[in-house]
C-alpha cells in the first residue's frame with residue numbers, strides 16, 4: 166500500500182535518511198524499529214509531507230506523494246499520529262476532533278466519524294467540552310488518535326504512541342491499535358517498546374543511522390540474534 170524507494174533526507178548538511186527503501190503491505194501492521202536518532206521520526210515526517218526529501222520516491226495506494234503537502238496526503242487517506250500527542254491545548258476536545266475532519270474526503274461524513282470516535286473513546290465524550298491541554302497524557306493520546314480517525318484514513322502511521330504513558334494506558338493504546346487493524350486499517354508503528362511492536366507486526370524494518378539494515382516478518386526479526394541483542398537486551 167505504501168512503497169518508499171531510495172529516500173534521502175537532510176537537515177542542512179546532516180543526512181538523516183540515506184537511500185531508505187521499504188514497503189508497507191495492505192492490511193499489515195508494519196513496525197519500524199531503531200535506536201534513538203536512527204531516523205524513524207524523520208522517515209514518518211518525510212512520508213507524511215512534513216519534511217521534503219532530497220531524493221527518492223514515496224508511493225501511497227498508487228499515487229506518487231513525494232514532496233506533496235501534508236494536507237493533500239491526508240486527503241488521500243494516509244493519516245498520522247505524531248510523537249508527543251500534538252493536540253491544540255486551548256481548544257476543546259470536540260473542536261480538536263472537528264479539525265481532524267477538515268480534509269475534503271472526510272468533511273461530509275464528519276458527524277458519523279464523530280459518533281464513531283465517541284463510541285471508541287467514551288472518556289473523550291465525557292470530556293467533550295474540556296480544554297485538550299487539561300486532559301491527562303493518556304487522554305491526549307486518545308484525542309490524537311481520535312482526531313486522526315476523523316480524517317477517515319485507510320492507513321495510520323503511529324510515532325511512539327506509548328511514550329510517557331502509564332502501563333495501563335500503554336495497554337489501552339495497543340488494544341486500540343489492534344482493534345483498528347482488525348477493522349481493516351493498515352498500520353505503521355514506530356515504538357520504543359520493540360518487543361511489543363514486533364509481536365504485533367506482520368512486517369518490520371530496522372533502521373540504523375538513516376539506513377534500512379533489515380526488513381522482514383515481525384516474527385523473523387524477533388528471532389534474529391542481532392535484533393535481540395541490540396533492541397531487546399537478550
Ligand SMILES: Nc1ncnc2c1ncn2[C@@H]1O[C@H](COP(=O)(O)OP(=O)(O)OP(=O)(O)O)[C@@H](O)[C@H]1O
Pocket residue numbers: 176179180181199200201202203204205206207208
Ligand atoms: N529538525 C531537525 N533539524 C536538524 N536535525 C534533525 C532534526 N530532526 C531530526 N534531526 C536529526 O536527524 C537524526 C534522526 O532523528 P529522528 O528524530 O528522525 O530519529 P528517531 O529515530 O525518531 O529518534 P528517537 O527515537 O530519539 O525519536 C538525528 O540525528 C536528529 O538529531
